[in-house]
Amino acid sequence: MKSKRRWKSILTLLRRALSFRKGTAKIGIYGPPNAGKTTLTNRIIHTFVDENEDVGTATEVPHETRRAVRRAGVTIDLKAKSLENPNSDLNSESEVKPKRGKAKLKLDVVDTPGLATKIDFHEFMAYGLEEDEAKRRAKEATEGVIEAIKWLDDIDGIVLLMDSTEDPYTQTNIVIIGNMEARGIPIIIAANKVDLVDASPQRIANAFPQHSVIPISALKGENMLDLYEEMARRFR
Amino acid sequence: MEIKMNLISEDKINSMTSTEKLRFVLDGVKSGDIVVLEGGLTSEEQMKLIELTMTEVDDDFSGIEMSGYPSKKGFLNIRKKTRLTVIGPAKMMHTTKKDKDLISAIISAI
Numbered sequence: 001m002k003s004k005r006r007w008k009s010i011l012t013l014l015r016r017a018l019s020f021r022k023g024t025a026k027i028g029i030y031g032p033p034n035a036g037k038t039t040l041t042n043r044i045i046h047t048f049v050d051e052n053e054d055v056g057t058a059t060e061v062p063h064e065t066r067r068a069v070r071r072a073g074v075t076i077d078l079k080a081k082s083l084e085n086p087n088s089d090l091n092s093e094s095e096v097k098p099k100r101g102k103a104k105l106k107l108d109v110v111d112t113p114g115l116a117t118k119i120d121f122h123e124f125m126a127y128g129l130e131e132d133e134a135k136r137r138a139k140e141a142t143e144g145v146i147e148a149i150k151w152l153d154d155i156d157g158i159v160l161l162m163d164s165t166e167d168p169y170t171q172t173n174i175v176i177i178g179n180m181e182a183r184g185i186p187i188i189i190a191a192n193k194v195d196l197v198d199a200s201p202q203r204i205a206n207a208f209p210q211h212s213v214i215p216i217s218a219l220k221g222e223n224m225l226d227l228y229e230e231m232a233r234r235f236r
Numbered sequence: 237m238e239i240k241m242n243l244i245s246e247d248k249i250n251s252m253t254s255t256e257k258l259r260f261v262l263d264g265v266k267s268g269d270i271v272v273l274e275g276g277l278t279s280e281e282q283m284k285l286i287e288l289t290m291t292e293v294d295d296d297f298s299g300i301e302m303s304g305y306p307s308k309k310g311f312l313n314i315r316k317k318t319r320l321t322v323i324g325p326a327k328m329m330h331t332t333k334k335d336k337d338l339i340s341a342i343i344s345a346i
C-alpha cells in the first residue's frame with residue numbers, strides 16, 4: 001500500500017515536470033484565518049491589474065473569506081509602473097535586484113478561506129454577531145475550509161501566508177507544507193505583518209528552514225518586490 | 237471528570253485503511269477521547285482528517301486539536317517515516333508548546 005502511494009507521488013512529480021500546464025498557472029494564497037490572505041490578494045490585484053478592484057473584504061474577523069475566489073490573468077510584471085511609485089508598493093529600502101529569468105509572469109491568483117481544525121460559533125459571537133448569524137457563519141466557514149482543501153488539487157503553486165506575530169509552528173501550517181512537498185508543488189512562505197512591533201519573521205524562518213521565507217507587510221506594502229521576484233522565479 | 241486516552245499501536249494503525257483510520261480517530265475524538273497514534277498519520281491523512289472534521293462540526297462539536305511530530309526522511313530521502321500524532325476534541329485539548337521533538341498539551345474535562 002505504502003509503496004503504491006509512493007509510486008503515485010513520484011508519477012505525479014514526473015507528470016508535473018514533463019507536462020505542459022493547461023492554461024495559466026493557478027497560485028493559491030493559503031494560510032490560517034486572519035493571516036492577511038485577502039489583503040495580500042487585493043494588493044496584488046491593485047498593483048498589477050486595477051487599483052480599484054478587490055477580490056474580497058479584509059477584516060479582523062476570522063473566516064471572513066468563506067469561498068475561494070479566483071482572479072484570472074494577473075501579470076506579475078517586475079517592471080510595472082506601479083512598482084516605481086514610492087507611495088504604492090516599492091519598499092524604499094529594497095533595491096531593484098538583477099532579475100533571474102524573465103520579469104513577466106501571467107498567473108491566476110486564488111484567495112482561499114483560512115484553514116483551521118476547529119470552528120466555534122461562540123468565537124463569532126465575541127465579535128458581536130447574534131447567535132443565529134454566528135452559527136450560520138460557522139457553518140459557512142466549515143464549508144470554506146473544505147473548499148480551500150479541495151482547491152489544492154487544482155493549484156500549481158502556493159504562497160503560504162503566516163502572521164509574524166504568532167507562533168508559526170502549528171499543525172495546520174505543517175500539514176499544508178507536508179502536502180505540498182508530497183505533491184511536488186512549489187511553495188513560498190510569506191511572513192506577513194512585519195509592520196507590527198512584535199513581528200518575528202525570523203521565528204518563521206527558524207521553524208521552516210528548508211523553505212524560502214519572505215518577510216512582508218501586505219497592509220503597508222513593505223517588501224512586496226521581494227515577494228514578486230520570488231513568485232516570478234518559482235512559479236513559472 | 238474522567239478523561240479517556242486511547243493509545244493506538246502502529247500495528248493496529250497499519251492494519252487499517254486510510255478511511256478506517258480517519259473514522260476511528262474522529263469517532264474517538266467526538267466521544268470525548270484523546271487519541272494517540274504511534275507512528276502517526278501522514279500529512280495527506282491529516283489533511284483528510286481536517287476535511288472530514290469540517291463536515292461534522294456542529295453546535296456541540298467544534299472540531300479537533302491535532303499535534304504531531306513532522307515526518308522524518310527515510311531511506312534515500314524517498315520514504316517518509318511518520319511519527320506520533322495526538323488528536324483530541326478542540327474543547328478539551330489545547331497545545332501549549334510544540335517543536336520538532338516535543339509537544340505539551342493541556343487537557344481538561346468539559
Ligand SMILES: Nc1nc2c(ncn2[C@@H]2O[C@H](COP(=O)(O)OP(=O)(O)OP(=O)(O)O)[C@@H](O)[C@H]2O)c(=O)[nH]1
Nearest residue numbers: 034035036037038039058059063064065114218219
Ligand atoms: N498590521 C498589519 N495588519 C494586516 C496586514 N495584513 C493584513 N492585516 C490585517 O489583518 C486582518 C485580517 O486580514 P485579512 O486579509 O482579512 O486576512 P485573511 O487571511 O484573508 O482572513 P480570512 O479570510 O478570515 O481567513 C485585517 O484586519 C487586516 O487589515 C499587515 O501586513 N499588517
Ligand SMILES: [Mg+2]
Nearest residue numbers: 037038064065
Ligand atoms: Mg480572507
